[in-house]
Amino acid sequence: MHEPLKAAVIHNGIEGLDGLYPDSAFMVYNRISVAYPVQLDISQYDVLIVPNGSDHVFMECIKDTVEAFLAAGGVLCCFDGWFTPWVPGNRWVMDNSRRTIDVRYKVVSDPYGFMKGIDIDGLNFSNGISGWWACGYIQPAAEAIVVLEDTWHRPLLIVDEHSTNGTMILSASAPLSDSTYATTDDDASMQAVAGIYRNIVEFMHAKKYAYEKS
C-alpha cells in the first residue's frame, strides 16, 4: 500500500465540518482556516478540498495559489457552489427554476468508477424527500467529463483533466465527504454519498501513484 495522500480542507469556521473528513489509509487531512492577511502555502498537499458551505470570497483571494497548485499537478475537489470566478474553466450557476422534488440523478459517464457500487436511489430519495442536495448546475469546460446530471441534463458532478495540468472534481454544491451533513439519517442515502466520496478518494490515490510510476 502506498502512502496516503495529503489533503488540505478549507475551513471557514462553520458548524459541522469537523469530523467529515477522517484520516484513512488513502488520505490524511489538514484544516486550512480562512484568515487574513492570506499566508498560504498548499504546495505540499496532493489534494485541495473545498467543502460544502465554504468561503468563496477567500477562494477568489487565493485564486492564483489554486492555479499554481493545479499547474503543479494537484487535485482540486470543490463540493460547493463557487459563485466567484476562481475555478479555472468551469462555472457554477444557482437556479431555482426547477423543483427539488422533480430532481433525479443520472449517470452520464463514469470512466473512473465514482459510481461503482452506488445505489443511485440513495441520492434520489431519503425518507421520502431528496437524498442529496445538489443546487443549481455546472457549466463545464468543453473537455470535462460529466459523471452525473440532473433530470434536465444539467451537469452536477464533473471531472476536468484538461483545463489545467491538474485534476478538478467539481459538484454543483452537492456535499461529498466520508459522512453526510446531517441532512439525512436514511442509511441508503448516507451510504451513497459517502460511497461516491470514497470512490473519488481511491481514484485520486490510484492516479497519483500510477502517474509517479509512469
Next chain:
Amino acid sequence: MKNPEIALVFNGVWSHYSFAMSPKYSSFYQLVYVHDLPATDLSAFKSVVIPFQSNHAVLGSCRKQLYDFLAGGGKLFVEGDSSATWLDAVWEDRPVNNYWWVTHPDQPPVTATDFTHPVYQGLMPRHACWHTHGAYTRVPDHARILQRNSAGEIITWETDAYGGTLLATTLDPIVEHGVQQITHLDHYVDRLTAWLCGAQPEGAFAIDEADYGRSWN
C-alpha cells in the same frame, strides 16, 4: 434608491450570497463580509443578521462591536448555531429532521410558538418551522421564549436587555431561502424583514444568472 438597512454578515457562503443578491431582497440586505466586519460602521444599519453557517470564531472577536450596536438600539437576529464566545447562551447540536412533513406531518419539530410576536403574527404553524438546527440549553435570564420543540427545549428567544432587541433562533430562514429548496419560506422571511427594517418585500425570489461567476472584489 435607498441603501439597504439590514447588514447581513457574510461568511463567503453561497446561500448568503444568493439570498442577498436576489432582486426581491437586495434593496433590504447589504452583505458585510465577516472579515470586513471590524472595519464596518454598523450605525448605518437598523439591523444586523447573523445567518447559519457563520464564522463564530471571528464573530467572537467582534463581540464589543455587536453589543455596542445593540446598545445603540439596533436589532440583531441570529439564526442556526451560535457560540458562547459572544452570545450569553449555550447552543447544542441535535439531529436535523427535515422530512417530518412527509412521514409525520402532525409532529412538527416545533410544538409551541408565540404567534403574538411580530415575526410570527399571521404565519401558519408550518410556515413558522421547517426544521431546526439544534436547541438552546441556556439563554439569558431576561429572555422571552418564543418557540420550543417537543422536548421543551428552546428554539427561539428574544431579549431587550442589551438596549436594542436580540432575537435568536435555531431555525435557518436566510440560508434555506438562499438555497431555494423549501418553497414556502417567503412567508417567514418577509415577516422577519419587515420586523428588521419596517418594510415588507414583495414578489417572488428570482435569481440573476449574471450574478454567478462574478468577482466579489
